[in-house]
Amino acid sequence: MDTKAARDIAKQEMDFLSGNEMAALSASQINFHIMGYYPITPSTEIAENLDEMKAEGEHNIVLIPGEGEHGAAAICYGATTTGARVFNATSAQGLLYAMEQLPVQSGTRYPMLLDIVARAVSGPLDIRCDHSDIMMALNCGWIILMAKDPQAAYDMNIIGVKLGELEDVRLPVMVTFDGFFTSHQKRRVQYFSDKKVVQDYVGSHPPKYISVDPKNPITIGPYMNDPDLINNRKQLSMAMEAAYNRLEEVFESYYQLSGRRYGILDTYQMEDAEVALFILNSAFETSKEAVDKLRAEGFKVGVMMPNVIRPFPAREIRECVKNVRALCVADRQESYGAWGGNMSIEVKAALKDDMDNRTLVISRVYGLGGKEFYVEDAMDMLREAFVVAKKGKVEVPFEYVGATPGDLSYIPEQIQSPLTREDTSPHIISLTKDEKTGMLDVKGVSGRPLNEMPKRISQGHSACSGCGIFPGLDTFFKGIEGDVVVLFHTGCGMVVTTGYPYTSHNVTYIHNLFQSGAPTLGGVVEAFRERQRRGEIPESEDITFVMITGDGGMDIGMGHAIGTALRNHKMIILEYDNQGYMNTGAQLSFSTPLGHATSTSHVGPYQSGNQLQHKDTAQIMAACNIPYVFTGIATQYRDLIKKASRAQYYAKNEGLVYGKILITCPLEWKSEERIGLEILQAATDCCFFPLFEVVHGKTIISYNPEEKGKKVSVTEWLKLMGKTKHLLKPDYKDVVEKLQKEVDRRWERLKAMHEHPLL
């Protein structure tokens, strides 16, 4: 990067910030109209930082949490059609889940900015960096800029808005930086002192066709088959070409403003390089270190990276490597079966267009799933390319770097005897059906004897001290006899029990991403029954299927859960509700109560915590007319065990069961670990979280705090947690009143439903 004399450029501040902080700062200065987003590690901090800044009044971006990335992308799309300037940030599966919307955005030509904080695509689930997500997006019709460090994350966001909105471009733009390496590492950075400099640079956004101008009615997104769509696509292709042609000019204008020059390619010691490495983002910086070391040994080596991969700078790459004898293209992903990652395939294709080019190319895959990329790795790649140059031929065109064969004397196996059906059927509980009423009577539930029940989850999980998930789940499972198969959605419960190569599950466990658990387990249930019917699995096998999800999984996975409920598969969905996305750092969920502070509902002079009333998931599921719905808390364990026992009966004999347990999260509720169960009881006693069942549509309240003389106001519950301590101040009186009113309304309604069999 060249630098310009300070007097010629706009005034800037020096700071020490991470890539996510810089991305949020640029967005705040641009002052987008809308950010539609959904939390996913490692990009979540961008929305969190923007929310915190908003609570302090630093910008006016309307931050809209989607119910999933697909919804978030659709929020963004809708907003762009109005002529608004729009921002979003995501990673990995979030990008894939949003992807259906991305060609709509580009095909109908509404620019926006999407930060991709690069992370490995599942499964198995890995939250760290590689480029398998961004390379999936190559064909979406979006411009893709690369940002190799926190400074570039800031700069490219501003450049991206400018470029995408150019009259002859009008394309949405992704800016990609490396998860954790760039998103979370703090570096010395600079930013414009005055946000007006940024706003003047990007200019006002001149929309072409807008959806909210009744004087000019238009149709956005017609039904467009042959022979027309090909011409729409040709236009898109021409826009991409226009972007390619105008890149230099945008980079130059940004250089004039900031003093930081980005080329279409960033190169290091390429002028006389005989051997070179092509590598993206943070690893490019590491590779410079390798180049210095090898240069010191007398090797003429260099390294290059494109600052943009869509449009792909084929021209510049051909020019840059025309005298390079051997080139190693290192990819942080693979296009499986194509013998390379996408960059090596494209670099090879670009060189093919130069008849005079004699560069030999090898393709190497490195750093998958966040595996560290060391200076030595870059040196090894360059040395290998040197051998290729010397021999004049490529012997190993494609290989992985950094994969290890393992210790072959070690074969993982079972470390304990599996739980047997006898072990898990101590017959302490008895369940009988009243033939007259059809109701299930559960007897024998007593605290002490049931501790004989073997635990389905093992000791040694890495949950936080005082985590409420595990008392909640174990209490529930005390009421479930016999063999079980569990499916966990992504979330704390999953992460802390299955860190490879460990597992805390004593029974068979399946993970799926947290929108798709319910139908996945539905598939398991139906295939199990069909395989039994065909005699492939013995008739004697008798399994209870239980899906475990957090409240987040019932947001992003609500549609799938409803579909599964309407199909009435014989299984249980058990939701542990801790009122937020705790696994990713406590962002709000739809289950977060009004006024509660989370990392995306900060409290400050301009914002008073969460703006929405909590979702009533139990009633949504009850409306699917499934046989059994219940709520429970571990504090009232006898009640919860009875409900588990009934749940097992219904899931085996009738169909889908949904249960919701409130569980404590001392870390993110900012509460004392030791009083977790007390908080749950208070939530129940104030009727925020009433305990009830819905049996074949009939509501039965299982615990009425009014009748027991235990009813308290919501304040008695709120005062037990740090996340709600602001609500005790007089300033927030109206928020508490609103919450109390809604809690009372739902409780009165529940009592009416309890009284009347038809409600």
Added chain:
Amino acid sequence: METAKTRIAAIPRKNQQGFFEIRMESIGGLGANVAGKILAETGVLGMGLNGSNFSSYGSEKKGAPVKAHVRLCDPDTPIRNNSPVEHPHILAIFHEALIKTVPVLQGVGPDSIVIMNTTKPPTEVRTILKLHGGYLGCIDALGIAIAENSRVNIPMLGAISKASGFIEPESLREAIKKVFGRKYPQTVPGNLKAFERGYHEVKIELFPPDGKYPYQPFVRNPSRLGYMNQPIGGIVVSAGKTKEKDLSPSRTGFIPVLDLETCTHCGECDYACPDYCFVWEKGVTKTGKEAIFLKGIDYQYCKGCLQCVWICKPKALTTGRESDHNVEEMTVPHPFREKLTK
């Protein structure tokens, strides 16, 4: 690039790439991440240096092992390296119990300075750590934190500043004022006092490498499983394998203490325990009935949340300071631990 300060601090020692490197070993919740941020920010914004800072990320749960990394260098030295600090000039251990389960000393050579949060003297700590050689500084950061109403990270910062010989205490004081002053101004005096005490009370001793304990090289890939022996698809075939783990380093000073004399064996503690620590055995009641009886607590898994103390009506479970008890002797291991095949 412009630097914030015209006077630039001189770094006394650097590695080949020009960095002075600090690694902090801690558990989630003790503030190592914040300490790393304050240190690096002070270096860059307060002392005119270049620097970087990051933490080990993964499942960031409270009580789980974490590392924070700091690199400082001259203002014109570029930082191109993103990988963790392998050979720290300063290794700061925030939590003594961590050394049971984390190989904290990897890459720590005779030129490193180790700072440990402990009440024990350096000679004793050297033996516990099995330190090859080098400078060892001991500081009762927890004691100071409790006395001054601060957190462990602040006295540790004081000790690190002293040990570094160049990270200026006055710059760090300013940083502490800035970090805490914005949101929690009432905590500033206590934190400054805690910093001061950390700076002055750290006792540093030199232990020349005498061959007593070997140097522990840094291991980049400790996994025994690779592409030749991982079961395909990432499948884990060893059900319940976390039973092998020792979670006791997650505790931060307190344990539940069980008095079996007072215990009524009601079993409610087991319903409150997130870590399934209560051990039962079969027996016969006074009236001759078969029943299960609480035998004790398996402290290998106990994280010290004390929910069992809250739920215990007869008060057979009470809160104790871990340092006042011999937890190893009190531990009643779950019977399955003997049967595990490794």
